[in-house]
Amino acid sequence: xxxxxxxxxxxxxxxxxxxxxxxxxxxxxxxxxxxxxxxxxxxxxxxxxxxxxxxxxxxxxxxxxxxxxxxxxxxxxxxxxxxxxxxxxxxxxxxxxxxxxxxxxxxxxxxx
Numbered sequence: 001x002x003x004x005x006x007x008x009x010x011x012x013x014x015x016x017x018x019x020x021x022x023x024x025x026x027x028x029x030x031x032x033x034x035x036x037x038x039x040x041x042x043x044x045x046x047x048x049x050x051x052x053x054x055x056x057x058x059x060x061x062x063x064x065x066x067x068x069x070x071x072x073x074x075x076x077x078x079x080x081x082x083x084x085x086x087x088x089x090x091x092x093x094x095x096x097x098x099x100x101x102x103x104x105x106x107x108x109x110x111x112x
Contacts, residue, residue: 056084
């Protein structure tokens with residue numbers, strides 16, 4: 001195969017990120033830190049609704065965490081014998097599902 005001549009060559013400086021101390025400081029200030037909700041590594045995440053996330057972990061639990069409401073405690077579900085590998089949320093039926101390496105699928109009802 002020959003050299004591809006149809007693509008124009010662009011200078012890398014054209015696409016480089018412009019750095020600014022003000023922009024970097026704004027990014028640092030916009031990050032919110034929350035206390036940990038799992039005791040081991042998180043293996044999966046699932047979308048619930050804006051402001052809430054569902055997570056599964058190697059600590060054999062599934063957690064529904066509302067990060068937009070600081071006054072609300074996370075809901076924790078346990079019951080698997082091995083790590084949780086997948087999580088999903090059914091909006092219509094308000095149910096959280098988790099799959100684990102113990103070859104089981106668990107469903108938990110969520111009441112808001």
